[in-house]
Amino acid sequence: MRFYIQAAQREVENFFNLKLMRQFIDQEKLTFYRADYWQSFPILFTNYPVNKPISLTGRFNNLEQISYPTQWLTTHQNSYGLYKRRVSIVPTGSAVATANAEVILSGLTTQLGSQHFRMIPDYWDFQYITGFDLDHMPMDLINLTGKLATFGPLGIAGDLILGAGIAAQSIGVDGLSQSISSTSSATNAGYGARILQYQKEIADSVKKLKLVYDEIRMVVV
Known part of the structure; x- marks a missing residue:
């Protein structure tokens, strides 16, 4: 978890060319x-x-x-x-x-x-x-960092629901059977829908926050 949080923090810093921590x-x-x-x-x-x-x-x-x-x-x-x-x-x-x-x-x-x-x-x-003080860290940047940090853990957790690449399981004994299925598949993890939702929200947020936290640079040669 520490690795994913640090990686997300660095990615946000690269998005807007700034340092989060003072x-x-x-x-x-x-x-x-x-x-x-x-x-x-x-x-x-x-x-x-x-x-x-x-x-x-x-x-x-x-x-x-x-x-x-x-x-x-x-x-x-x-x-x-x-x-x-x-x-x-x-x-x-x-x-x-x-x-x-x-x-x-x-x-x-x-x-x-x-x-x-x-x-x-x-x-x-x-x-x-x-950088920013801990008590004055912008909440929009924290929200963006948190969403980025969830991609790795949600992908791993989705594989653990039924197993990597397993979409359904069933068991039968003496004519009785029971089956269970999930949204998992060979190309989609159990939390794939939530990951896609976060990806869309991040793409929309970066476009807006870029106008607030970054600056346009012009060079005349």
Whole structure:
């Protein structure tokens, strides 16, 4: 049962490209685009929703160049109360007055680094918190996970009603006979109807929930 639950959880996470359990993303690599920093504050797009930003560091391979204060990293929520897959860099709060102390430049200077390139792949190392607390886990995702987790156990339980591939059994003694049949067959388990029902409900739910928990990504080349 533990295996089927964990497999269903991972499948739901893959459906909507998110993490169910609240967890720490240790190192997500993001690309630097110079055009994003001209006459505007940059917005970095992440793989998972950003509940809380932890740190943002710019690196040339393993050489650290710049580190921003956490106060400058801002995340947002949509109309459903869900965090977006983005973080913006905006000098705010007390960090503005002490920028020289909190924005750390090391290794290569800015003039020798990012300003000379239009694009630097895997420049940013971003750490953040994503996922849901146990007390605030969305019930629609729990319902979807539960239905997915039942497929394996229901299939096995259906085979145990009369035996795998056995649709009916009968016994007769001295002219008396008794028979029993089920919905099982060589290609259908005893709980096949319930599995088909869940499959239809899951297909309908994924289409709707995709609009809530996932985001459309557009890339211009």
